[in-house]
Amino acid sequence: MWIAGKIGLGATDGGPDEMMRSLIPRCMINGNWLPSGYDSCAIYGIGNWSYAFYPQFIAAYLSAFFMSIAKMLGMSASMIFMWGRGASIVFGLVTLFCVSETVSVVFRGARNRGLMVCLAVALMGAWPQFAFLSSYMNNDIAAMCGVTLLVYAMVSGVKDGWRLRNALVLSLGVIVAGLGYWNAYGFVLVAICVFIATALLQNRDDMVKGVRLIAVAAGVCAVVVLPFFAVNVVRYGDLIGMSTFHERYVEWLAAGGEVLQHPWRDTVDELFFESNFVQDTVQSFIGDLGYMAVTMPYAKYLLYITWTLIGTGLFLSVVPRYARNVKFLTVAIAVLAASAITLCLYMYYNLNTDYQPQGRYIIYLLVPLVIGIVAGIGKVYEFRGMIPKIVLLLAVIWYVSVGVDFFRHDCE
Helix, strand or coil: CHHHHHCCCCCCCCCCCHHHHHHHHHHHHCCCCCCCCCCHHHCCCCCCCCHHHCCCCHHHHHHHHHHHHHHHCCCCHHHHHHHHCHHHHHHHHHHHHHHHHHHHHHCCCCCCHHHHHHHHHHHHHCCHHHHHHCCCCCCHHHHHHHHHHHHHHHHHHHHHCCCHHHHHHHHHHHHHHHCCCHHHHHHHHHHHHHHHHHHHHHCCCCHHHHHHHHHHHHHHHHHHHHHHHHHHHHHHCCCCCHHHHHHHHHHHHHCCCCCCCCCCCCCHHHHHHCCCHHHHHHHHHHCCECCCCECCCHHHHHHHHHHHHHHHHHHHHHHHHHCCCHHHHHHHHHHHHHHHHHHHHHHHHHHHCCCCCCHHHHHHHHHHHHHHHHHHHHHHCCCCCHHHHHHHHHHHHHHHHHHHHHHHHHCC
């Protein structure tokens, strides 16, 4: 909330694409609760672009809910806009809750369970790009929330067995990620496959029970998600809206409009080894904010990279202990596959649509990264006694203070 009130409200000093994203909830609070990409209220000033061509409306509806409250209270236009950011705050909080629940499942029965849950929340919550995405109107944080729901459901369902509760959590994850953002669809696809396969295996002695569970979860998803895609088919003859979005951009160019999208034109080798693509992606995954204009001091980047490498190293050191644990391998392979799909979608966009080396497009990878780091730390160190706990507490305070200092001083 502090960051949401700190950043600007304009096209250049607010969140990236926030002005364009905000058009949809603005249409809604003025009575158009299912805007078309052709509606004037939903069309951005350049490119003939409109996010209403896409079926991902969940973040817009939640923003519209908060904006409607502000409007009923008679607040100014700028305050109504600010209240729209409440949706991202909610998605961010749910993300932290799901991460804490996932870590709680991983460390069930361990003495340091509570400590590791707190560590996970601190690591995720104070990650600069995550904190920033939780403060302005965007779909990335909604999709990230969906990813955490899916990861929690997979961990819980595979480890403890699928029941109605975690099956419905998975359905909620599919809904939120599916109506959130395209780049999270790797996690949606993998989670569905894991759910179907493991639910049937766990109920191989009673297939009817397994099929019934799958049917209920699928039905919930279908009732909520499919209508939005159906609307797209009826309105545009375009299931996902991308072709229509592009056609409108081509019309803009034909009318003499400026070229706004610039895909990478050289080879993939040059992209990786002769450009700043990897460096820019990593830095913006951590703390290059907005339109890559708010940059983190390099020394702070190194701190985050160092902490990440240490935590990842600890996780990899304990992997051999679980090499024959089928449940661990199932979740680990699933998450790796989902992460790989996310990276491929990110690469495809840069190579074929528009070169944008922005880490927010792959921010979903932060979910397994944080859980893995915490798992590594918690499995290697049990933190028995007061001194180890104090050392960990001081390290966490230092970690959080670096992020707070970045937003207080470097984001001015």
